[in-house]
Structures are given as C-alpha cells and as structure tokens.
Amino acid sequence: MSAEAGPVHGDEPAPPLSPAPYGPVPYAPSAPPEGVQRQRLHPLTPLLESVRFLTAAAAAVGLQMFTSRNFLFAVYAAVAAAVVGGIASLIALQFRGFVIWGRELHIYGGVFTRSHRTVPLDRLQSVDLVRPLRARVFGLAQLNIEVAGGDGTDARLAYLKHDRALELRSELLSIAGRPGAAPQTAVESTEEAPAAGPAPLVPPVTVRKLAVASLLEALPVQLTALLVFGTAFAVTGSIFGFTQVATALWFGFFAPALLGYLQSTVQMVNRFLRNCRFRITRDGGNLLIERGLTDTSHETVPVDRVTAVSFDEPILWRRKDWRRVEVWTAAVAQSAAVVKSTTALPVGTPDEVSTVAAEAVPELSSVFAVEQPPRRARWRMPLRWKRTGALLDEKVFVVRHGWWVNTYAAVPYARIQSVRVVQGPIQRMQGLASVHAMTAGGVGHTATAAHRDVVEAVAMAAELRKRADAAAALEAPRLS
Known part of the structure; x- marks a missing residue:
C-alpha cells in the first residue's frame, strides 16, 4: 500500500498515512551474537539449590539405617548420592550463566528445557543482595533483580562469590543509571561491624x-x-x-x-531472625535497608517509585506506642496472588516512625485524624468501627482498618490510577457506599474507605480523582 491514499470526497485527497504507528516504540529484546562467552555461576549453585531435597534424602537414609541397622547401606547411598549429584551439577552448570550485552542482561538456564530470559536494564528498579545461611557458609551471595512493571522479583542470579556479586550489582546499577551505595565489601563475620556509608536514619532496633x-x-x-x-x-x-x-x-x-x-511459632522466629540487625539509610533517591541474622539481605527501595506507606499497630503494641512501617513500590505489588512489601522499620517509637515515613514520602506525617463511618454502619463491624476511617490529607489519601492489627495506609495522590464507588444491596438500603482507590502497581491492601455515607462517598471519589490528576500532572516522569 502506498503512502498516499486515493481521493475520498471529490477532489480532496486523504491525508497521508503515518510512516510509523503513534505511541511508544514497543520493547524488542535482542540476543547476543553466537560465540559470546557466558559468565558462569559458582560450581556449588546446583547443590545449594537442592539442599532441601538432599536434607530429605539424608533423613530417609538415616531412618532406613536406624530401622534396619544396615550401616553399609548408608555408605553406599552416600557415595551414590555424591556421584550422581556431582555429575548432575556439572551438566547443569554447562547450560547456566548470564551475559551483559549492551543495556540488557541475558540469563540462561535449564538442561532438558532451555530458558533464555532478557532483563532490560533501562527498566531496572533495584538489585538486592541476599545471603541465605547455606550460601554464607561458602562465602556466596545471590542477586534479586527487580524491573519496573514486573511481578515480584523478575530475575535471580544465584550463586556468586560475595565480592563478585557486589561488583556485578554496582555494574548493573551503573548501566541502568540508578547508582546506589553498595553494601560492605568484606566477607561478613559472626560479629559484623556496621557498613561504612551514610548514617542510619533511626537508631538500631535492639x-x-x-x-x-x-x-x-x-x-x-x-x-x-x-x-x-x-x-x-x-x-x-x-x-x-x-x-x-x-x-x-x-x-x-x-x-x-x-x-x-x-507454624505460627516458626513464622514468629523467622520474622525475628529476618529483622535482626536492621539498619536503614538514605543514599540519594534510594532507601537502603540491611537486615538478617542467619539470612542477610541488602535491599534498595527507590523513593520515586513508592506507591504507599502503611503503619501497622498490633493490639499489644498500642500500650507501648509502637508501630511497624511498610513501604510499597510499583514493581513489587503487581499481582494480587504474589503481594510483597518492604519493611522500612520492624518496630519503632512515634519519632522513629515519623522519620522513616518522611523519608519514604517527603513531608508525610505519621499521625492522622481519620473520620469514622456513620453510626448506622457500626453493626457491620462492631469491633472495628472505632478503628475504621478515612481522611483526605493535603498530600495523601489515608484509610484505617483492622482490629487485631490496626493499619493506616497512606497513598500519595500522584500514585492513584483509578477511583471507584461500590455499593452492595445492603449498603444501598442503608444509604452507604465504599470508595476504592487503586494505585500504580497496586497496593497489597487496596486503599478502601469502607461504608461511607453515599453522598460523602461520591464527593470523596470526585475529589480524589481531581487531586490525583493534579498531583500526577506535576510528576516527571509520570508513574501513574
């Protein structure tokens, strides 16, 4: 078809066709040319990734040896497992690796089913350094790579020597134009000294x-x-x-x-171990979070992609005036099935909570005087009515909900993508409605002002949309 179209009305020619479609150019991943040398992962990677299977196999062999008292069987099983595991590891390593080509990271894997994953570094959001206990024993680490618009952790490189992981992390962030302070370069000991760099925002949690x-x-x-x-x-x-x-x-x-x-006890212990030696600092436009006693992690939270900040108050924390601060970002809350957030403060006093909140969202307060739903909605939530509410603050939309764990969720207006008013049949009889504010990337708990008066709900939704449009228009680049 030619670029000039024929006449449509009399002698007036139709306008010429555009040489290219309007809109952003779609992303087209490229592949490195044949013969480019792949960078290999550490030889112990296959064994470390199958540690659970090996533990279960060892337990089964031990049980068989104990019941039959056949110690020779255990020796044969151990030798066979070592030989088979070694051969399988060598085969797997031949097909695993990665290549940095231009502004893309290519990750290869698979033996029977080959995989080739391309990570566009232009969309890189963060590269987190994680060191599980089984990897720390051998001085290894893994990199969790998150891309804006992805679903949770988009890619993972495990395992690399600790020093090599730090170098690769810095290289990827440099290519993406998101330089961040690298965690300490020395191999961690049982009594680590704090990493050199910016001063912590809050004192360490004892x-x-x-x-x-x-x-x-x-x-x-x-x-x-x-x-x-x-x-x-x-x-x-x-x-x-x-x-x-x-x-x-x-x-x-x-x-x-x-x-x-x-299970509840294990979760409590895991939460405690995960948040031990917590340290949060600010470096440029990033919040840098280090934590962990057995499994250590170094996380990066880009402040310009924060979509919400939530403050949790478990019921027995209220007498001590403690709170937990969670930060939600656009790339780690895309799916309702796999919802993640980053703990920016596991437990803190009001002053510490205020400091962290203001770093995540500039000038964000941590104390909100929310307005409760009408009294006619009290029978729908008798225990939660006093601790449910909403507020149109100057900079954020705040909702409060929960009883066992009371939560304030603060969503910046610039992060709100859509607003809807929902009214069920019983709500319609009572003259009530709920306002839902959806954010860019989604929040684990959608910001919902539940059971408001229907006139108030419609006015609140209109004001939310007005403020969201005005705030998003001032952003460059625009996330929402």
Whole structure:
C-alpha cells in the first residue's frame, strides 16, 4: 500500500498515512551474537539449590539405617548420592550463566528445557543482595533483580562469590543509571561491624525490643486459640466423658492445631531472625535497608517509585506506642496472588516512625485524624468501627482498618490510577457506599474507605480523582 491514499470526497485527497504507528516504540529484546562467552555461576549453585531435597534424602537414609541397622547401606547411598549429584551439577552448570550485552542482561538456564530470559536494564528498579545461611557458609551471595512493571522479583542470579556479586550489582546499577551505595565489601563475620556509608536514619532496633515485639504480636492469636480449644474440651468432656472426647479431639482438632501452633511459632522466629540487625539509610533517591541474622539481605527501595506507606499497630503494641512501617513500590505489588512489601522499620517509637515515613514520602506525617463511618454502619463491624476511617490529607489519601492489627495506609495522590464507588444491596438500603482507590502497581491492601455515607462517598471519589490528576500532572516522569 502506498503512502498516499486515493481521493475520498471529490477532489480532496486523504491525508497521508503515518510512516510509523503513534505511541511508544514497543520493547524488542535482542540476543547476543553466537560465540559470546557466558559468565558462569559458582560450581556449588546446583547443590545449594537442592539442599532441601538432599536434607530429605539424608533423613530417609538415616531412618532406613536406624530401622534396619544396615550401616553399609548408608555408605553406599552416600557415595551414590555424591556421584550422581556431582555429575548432575556439572551438566547443569554447562547450560547456566548470564551475559551483559549492551543495556540488557541475558540469563540462561535449564538442561532438558532451555530458558533464555532478557532483563532490560533501562527498566531496572533495584538489585538486592541476599545471603541465605547455606550460601554464607561458602562465602556466596545471590542477586534479586527487580524491573519496573514486573511481578515480584523478575530475575535471580544465584550463586556468586560475595565480592563478585557486589561488583556485578554496582555494574548493573551503573548501566541502568540508578547508582546506589553498595553494601560492605568484606566477607561478613559472626560479629559484623556496621557498613561504612551514610548514617542510619533511626537508631538500631535492639534484639530485646525486637524479640518482645515479635512475641507480643503473635501472643493474642495463640492465647485465643488455646482458650477456644480449652473451653471446647472442658464442655464436651463434662458431657460425654473425658477419655472418649480426648481421643476424638486429639485426632480431629488438637493434632492439626498443634501443627498450626508450630507454624505460627516458626513464622514468629523467622520474622525475628529476618529483622535482626536492621539498619536503614538514605543514599540519594534510594532507601537502603540491611537486615538478617542467619539470612542477610541488602535491599534498595527507590523513593520515586513508592506507591504507599502503611503503619501497622498490633493490639499489644498500642500500650507501648509502637508501630511497624511498610513501604510499597510499583514493581513489587503487581499481582494480587504474589503481594510483597518492604519493611522500612520492624518496630519503632512515634519519632522513629515519623522519620522513616518522611523519608519514604517527603513531608508525610505519621499521625492522622481519620473520620469514622456513620453510626448506622457500626453493626457491620462492631469491633472495628472505632478503628475504621478515612481522611483526605493535603498530600495523601489515608484509610484505617483492622482490629487485631490496626493499619493506616497512606497513598500519595500522584500514585492513584483509578477511583471507584461500590455499593452492595445492603449498603444501598442503608444509604452507604465504599470508595476504592487503586494505585500504580497496586497496593497489597487496596486503599478502601469502607461504608461511607453515599453522598460523602461520591464527593470523596470526585475529589480524589481531581487531586490525583493534579498531583500526577506535576510528576516527571509520570508513574501513574
């Protein structure tokens, strides 16, 4: 088809066709030419990634050896596993590696099913350094690479020598034009000194304070479960007899409940270990977060991509006036199935919370006087009504919700993509409606002003859209 179209109305020619479609040029990944040498991962990578399988196999062999008392079987099994594992590792390493070509990172993997992943470094958001315990033993680390618009961690390079991982991290950030302060270059010891660089924004969280906070957060749910099961056991036992009831409850309720208790305890311990030695600093446009006792991590949060800040108040923290600060960014909350956030402060006082909040979103307050829903909505949430509300602040839209863990979510107006008003059948009878504000990239909990008066809800939605458009128009580049 020619660039000039024929006449359409009399002798007036049609306007010429555009030589290229309007809009942004679609991203077209390229591939390195044949023969480019791939950079290899560490030889121990396949073994470290299969550590759970090896642990399960070792437990099975140990159980077999204990029951049959056949020690020779254990020796044969260990030798066979070592030979098979070594051969499999050598084969896997031949097909794994990465190449930096231009402004792209190419990651290769797979033995039977080959994979070739291209990461556009122009869209790079952060490169986090993570050191699981099994990798630290051998002086190794992994890089988690996140790209704007991705779904969680877009790519992972595991494992590399610690020094090499630091060099590669700096190289990727430099290519992307997002330089960030690199974590310490010396191999970590059991008693690490703080990394040289910017001063921490808040004092370190002590081990005692973190342990007390973790225990107080998990205690209400565990005590409530104990009270429910204890009451059920006492009532049914007094009616049907304790022996018969004890057997039935053990197999029907107590055994699953015990597994739940163990899982809850493991989660509490993991949360404590993950947030030990917490340190947050500011370097240019990034928040740099270091944490971890067994598994260490060095995370980068680009301030210009923060979509929301939330403040959590577990029920037993309120007497101590403690809060936890979570920061949400556009690249790590794309999917409702895999929702992530970054803990910017595991537990802190009001002054510490205010400092971190103002660094994540400039001039953001941490104390909000939200307005409660109408009293006619109280029966819908009798325990949460006093702790539910919304506020149109000068810079952010704030919603409050929750009872066990009361949460304030503050969303900058520039990050709001769409606003909708939802009214269910019972709400319609009561003259109520809920306002939902969706953000760029999404927030783990959508900012929702629940059960507002319908006139107020419509006015709030209109004002939100007006403020969001005005704030987003001032941004360059525009995220929302």
